[in-house]
Amino acid sequence: MEQRCNKGEMSDKNDNHCVLRKWNSCALELTVPSEISESAITKLHIYDFDNTLFATPGPTEHFYTRELLNLLTSSVLPNGGWWNEQEFLRAAIKISKTKPRGYSWNEEIIRLAEKSFCSKDTISIVLTGREEGKFYELIQHALQTAKSHWKCSRNEFRFNAVCLKKTAISKYTSEYKKELMRDFLKYYPSLRELTIYDDRVHQIEAFKTFFHSLDLPRLKWFAIPVRPFTKSLPREQELEMVTEMMDKNNSQAFSPSQKFDLSWTPKQTGYILSMASHRLLSKEVIKYLRRIKGRKTFKPKLYEYPLYIPCAEPGENIPALEIAKTWSNNNLCAFDSEERLHRILKQFYQQQPAKCIIHFQVTGLAVISSVYHNKRKPLEVYFKATPEPNRYAFSKFPEFIVTGYFYNKDKIDDLEVVTERLLNSKKAIHWTPLDNSISIKTFFGQYAKLAPILCSNEL
Structure with missing residues (x-):
């Protein structure tokens, strides 16, 4: 449930930094700064999750015709397509437990995120376009697994908040992320730097346009492209899961034109x-x-x-x-x-x-x-x-x-x-x-x- 965040009504120290509580999606990952005032926050560092922090599997391109690839990744399917299907992320998290840490987690970005979290004047958050209702438990599980499964320093895999998309605000990922950034900039007028890391070039370009439009001379901003970090699922597992996904789609389809069988090319x-x-x-x-x-x-x-x-x-x-x-x-x-x-x-x-x-x-x-x-x-x-x-x-x-x-x-x-x-x-x-x-x-x-x-x- 979204919490109110009106600074003018605050009277309790526990209400400090309530913008974090408002946007946070994973209760176990919320870390509200307790030793620093809101006015001392000068930096906001934002990290994308999929293929930036974590090697989320996408569909293996050469397994599918272009027509099927477009279908699998589109939102026209009744079940929302690949990126709205929980099982692919769940399988990747399970595989991560059997591999070295660097197989599934982008060590370079994890090191940067640790520095962000340790910096007293910095708020660091994970911000993803994954729908909150469907994915908050899985992403929380991924971070908890990372912290418990490998030897980590006490500040690795830690953020002040982990924010997933609340569709009531916007169903479009880039618009949702921009709305969150507006709110943080308004809540922390002391912010002098905003840095966002993302693997998608079109998102980076959208953020640059957004920052240019803000007209905030006080703010230095950095939209940093990250080389996509991904690992495919094992071939047989991926194909089996795609078949199950299409069967689920067919059971939910309202129109015959939405129902598909799968067939191999020569x-x-x-x-x-x-x-x-x-x-x-x-x-x-x-x-x-x-x-x-x-x-x-x-x-x-x-x-x-x-x-x-x-x-x-x-x-x-x-x-x-x-x-x-x-x-x-x-x-x-x-x-x-x-x-x-x-x-x-x-x-x-x-x-x-x-x-x-x-x-x-x-x-x-x-x-x-x-x-x-x-x-x-x-x-x-x-x-x-x-x-x-x-x-x-x-x-x-x-x-x-x-x-x-x-x-x-x-x-x-x-x-x-x-x-x-x-x-x-x-x-x-x-x-x-x-x-x-x-x-x-x-x-x-x-x-x-x-x-x-x-x-x-x-x-």
Whole structure:
């Protein structure tokens, strides 16, 4: 229940700093300064929770088609989507107990928060857009677990208040956070510094605009972007939880159009680019297109993550012997018995691509107008690649070419077109040499994506 906070009506020392009581959501985390007056408070330090303090798991991008990823993270689902689902955060807190502290908690930010809490003229708070009614117990549990599970100093994981979103004030996270800051600035006219840490760039920019609008010459402010700190849930656990989430959604849906089944796209075999390599090539495409289009703001719609170098058509397998030769770099001793061969195949088919890393040099780029030209997929993009020297790599295609796909439900939209280009690449693709070759990191393996389809009984 929200407490009143009117300084003009205060008559008791216990009412001091009542703005903390007003906004605090976690009773066990409230620490009201007892040895310092309100007028001595000169600094307010604010720390975001998700992916700033704590490695909250988000959906693993390459598990899902873009359509399903957007659906999972949207608020249009009856249960509110991923970020309104308690079980993902609950699972991450449980995993944190089995890992070193730095696995789940951002040690750099924890150290800064400890200094804030120890500074006598500073109020430090956690401020998150998580809904108070749904998440205050979980976030309190996360902080209590951190303090009790590992050896901590007496001031680590401590704040003056932990504030979650009270939807009666605003359902929009940035507006809610700004409303809280206004209240603290009004309550503590002695404030001379306000620092806020957040991992989301768009939030940081919104805060900067807000601070500029305050017209408070006395106030120095800092909106500090934090590199997102996240850890994915184990693959099988995440997929099982997503399935349960969609089942829950379907049971709560009011309209057939809100009910979805999940289906896998065709399995793709090849050399899957790391996220860093994917970004490198995406930037190269944007740079090339801006140069030929002459518009700095040109942003093409690129394929869904991940880009990869296919060594077979989606849905097709490659010979077991070629899997073993590629996996072992053609080391015959690694698969000279049925037992060793089966061990390699098991690792491969269990989708453990990180066990087999292969680097390629990318030397050429081709951008071709799509035969299905529209806003969603205006271009086909290809990169010419060569495996690192002395590295065995197999492909059914005549060349190693980086490409990607667009998905429509559980189908690959442009499969036939791309396959035809790859099979006839020496005639069908005309390469533009890159100014400098680009080294990319790939993982030999397979992947498929989950896609949403309308429930079969609703069709």
